[in-house]
Amino acid sequence: SLVEMIAAGFSVPNGFIISSDEFVKYCDENGLQDVSLEEMRQGIIDGKFSEEMSESILNLYKKEFSNNEKVAVRSSALCEDSEEFAWSGELETYLFIEESNLLESVKKCFASIFTERALLYAKRANISIEKMQVAVIVQKQIQSEFAGVAFSDNPLNGKNEIIIETVAG
Secondary structure: OHHHHHHOOOOOOOEEEEOHHHHHHHHHHOOOOOOOHHHHHHHHHHOOOOHHHHHHHHHHHHHHOOOOOOEEEEEEEOOOOOOOOOOOOOOOEEEEEOHHHHHHHHHHHHHHHHOHHHHHHHHHOOOOHHHOOEEEEEEEOOOOOEEEEEEOOOOOOOOOOOEEEEEEO
């Protein structure tokens, strides 16, 4: 959605995406394929990035944020929202992150797909564990006058109408 917003001319803070393919690769490299759901979250947090993956993430950060700027590290579930359920607010976001704690924050975002809250959401929305993947967005941290959320379908009545909610701050 951020790419679509940029293409439509909206002002979106710069950043980069760590794809769900990297999430799967990270889990594979840390032997988490056959781990129980109860162990998955901690296994992700305790896992190690391969040298190649950590260098890639840190190089993207240095390229995009050459002045060691603070960033927001945001989780993005790849499972589709349903008419009854939306992933908004289910996964973790970490704010004011620097290079020194970037990789740890990415791991925490990866792991947030396996929190009790996210697993309960998936169960209620009838989403299989195999479909639960997460991407991570690393985006410039900005001080804003307003913050908001845009919905392409009205979350209150399900109608196909755009709703934008904003708050000061």
